[in-house]
Amino acid sequence: MKIHKNIRNFSAKNPAITVGTFDGVHLGHIQIFNKLKKKARSINGESVVVTFWPHPKMVLGSKDHKIKMINTIDEKIKLIEEQEIDHLIILKFTKTFAKLSSCEFIEQYLYSKLNIKALIVGYDHHFGKDREGNFEVLSKCAKKYNFAIEKVEAFSLDNENISSTLIRGTIRKGEIETTNAYLSKNYFISGEIIGGEKIGRNIGFPTANIYISESYKIIPIRGVYAVETEIHGKRYAGMLNIGYKPTVNNNKSNCSIEVHILNFKADIYNERIRVYFHKRIRSEIKFRSLEKLKQQLIKDKAIISQYFKMK
Secondary structure, three states, rough: EEEEOOOOOOOOOOOEEOOOOOOOOHHHHHHHHHHHHHHHOOOOEEEEEEEEEHHHHHHHOOOOOOOOOOOHHHHHHHHHOOOOOOEEEEEEEEHHHHOOOOOHHHHHHOOOOOOOOOEEEEEOOOOOHHHOOHHHHHHHHHHOOOOOEEEOOOOOEEEOOOOHHHHHHHHHOOOHHHHHHHHHHOOOOEEEOOOOOOOHHHOOOOOOEOOOOOOOEEOOOOEEEEEEEEOOOOOEEEEEEEEEEOOOOOOOOOOEEEEEEEEOOOOOOOOOEEEEEEEEEEEEOOOOOOOHHHHHHHHHHHHHHHHHHHO
């Protein structure tokens, strides 16, 4: 896949294009990408995904309500690449850009600069100023600029139309198994392993403290999770805690992400780690003592070990 952050010299053969934010690259998006690739083949062309960064809601949203993203931009690039798309174009989204109507966007970008031959849109897709560019409006633009347009119907699972908004909600609530079903793969976070207070080590459960530099990345609700960690290309089962560590900490402004990797002893400080979520095991609990906490961690580890044996 070719990645383009500048389209001045963009070139593709008979480009079939889809446009969207594609946060999460979920089942609905995958359905659109499959339709896009099929259309590109039918016109002897190449598939082109046009996305935006920052996410429009990050630019246009209110300061007191900052939206969280399922994926960082690097994660999204990798996930789209896995769909075997020919070209990914990342347009910088600004408040000035947001003032373009849908047909102005098509004329100035898709038609004049990308030489569009076909446009694939989702069932509820709207773009342009005030989201006025629905399928009917876009169809008129397609006729004006002489390209084909096709709509992909909603992808439903368990009577739910899959959307990024829906998935953000399931992540926030810790509904990991539902989230993974909607994404078609495990939700994950990526970060750097940093030094911690070493309390876990002192009670037999050393943990890797994970720092995520992208503050916009959505994190599941506090609690203990069965996870897989990926380090240096290898995966290891683990038990991860998200929370304030109330047994040893009264500071509720410092939420941490710590993972105890099962059967793993290597020094991995300052390494990059990716964590794949499988299941939420329990809520965060404040124990009367470190010994009580240790007893619970032994139970958690047994549950998680058994979970992965059953996988």
